[in-house]
């Protein structure tokens with residue numbers, strides 16, 4: 001049965017999504033419920049009006065993919081000028097998150113951190129004010145479990161449905177519609193927005209109760225931040241002992257520890273170039289939140305704790321807006 005916020009909309013989705021060089025694995029075994037994101041979805045039920053709050057590095061391409069696929073999109077961003085490219089392509093605009101949520105059946109939010117995600121959802125002109133029975137709110141920001149549960153409560157208090165859906169994958173996968181959604185919350189809303197997630201991503205998981213998606217995302221990024229820190233050490237050590245760090249990158253790519261992250265980020269790092277895909281300040285935020293998650297269950301995470309210190313040093317050296325691979329700079333000069 002169609003949910004109250006749904007109607008049939010013809011949406012155009014590229015049938016073949018080209019794999020990206022980074023985050024290109026598209027199938028793996030899992031014992032949680034999951035669905036492939038690469039399926040033909042024309043003619044299925046879609047939310048009729050879709051809101052998008054937060055048009056940064058990730059939000060802009062995600063909203064653009066929805067727009068290009070034929071969705072009726074309404075956008076809002078704190079810095080209004082970032083809405084202009086989407087508006088010029090046909091997106092509608094509302095002046096506050098509350099007005100977007102009020103105008104739309106489902107509203108996505110892609111905000112920087114727990115504070116901004118909470119403010120945009122639950123502040124004076126927050127999206128929760130525009131929620132009502134039959135509407136859904138999907139927070140795709142990376143936040144902690146407590147914040148996600150709090151946003152969920154505000155949305156539900158207004159009669160809306162809530163899904164947390166943080167993403168794995170960075171700027172290029174966002175542009176290519178190759179993200180991985182780690183969702184939890186209202187299952188009917190998950191089912192309803194599934195086709196929209198499939199436009200923006202290649203894979204999605206439903207992990208049950210609110211908090212599970214946030215926790216999964218923080219654990220993945222805790223591992224990623226530690227990997228990047230030790231990779232940085234290896235690059236610098238190889239150079240100091242007279243080896244070509246590019247050769248190290250090549251050796252790693254052929255070995256059991258090969259990962260797209262090393263192959264993609266390594267060569268620019270050797271040249272001290274850090275074009276921003278995932279801002280360093282957000283990686284440090286995720287490590288901080290990951291450490292707090294570990295603390296909540298008394299799990300020792302000493303490697304991640306040390307990595308977090310390194311990112312803090314990098315931030316103190318003015319590297320917050322650089323890509324997180326700039327953490328290597330924190331190890332230089334000694």
Ligand SMILES: NC(=O)C1=CN([C@@H]2O[C@H](COP(=O)(O)OP(=O)(O)OC[C@H]3O[C@@H](n4cnc5c(N)ncnc54)[C@H](OP(=O)(O)O)[C@@H]3O)[C@@H](O)[C@H]2O)C=CC1
Pocket residue numbers: 053054055056057058059077078079080082110111112113115116119120140141142143167168169170171277278279282283
């Ligand atoms: N970049 C990446 O590779 C990935 C990022 N993420 C996560 O996605 C989220 C967004 O990341 P990304 O797009 O890179 O980040 P950006 O820094 O590019 O964008 C952040 C967005 O949050 C908005 N924002 C920040 N503070 C506030 C505030 N106080 N009130 C209202 N809006 C605010 C910004 O608005 P304004 O334009 O006005 O500054 C902007 O729209 C983060 O949680 C990040 O951890 C997840 C996966 C990958």
Ligand SMILES: O=CCCC(=O)O
Pocket residue numbers: 023142167168169170221278
């Ligand atoms: O949160 C950011 C994740 C970046 C990535 O998965 O490449």
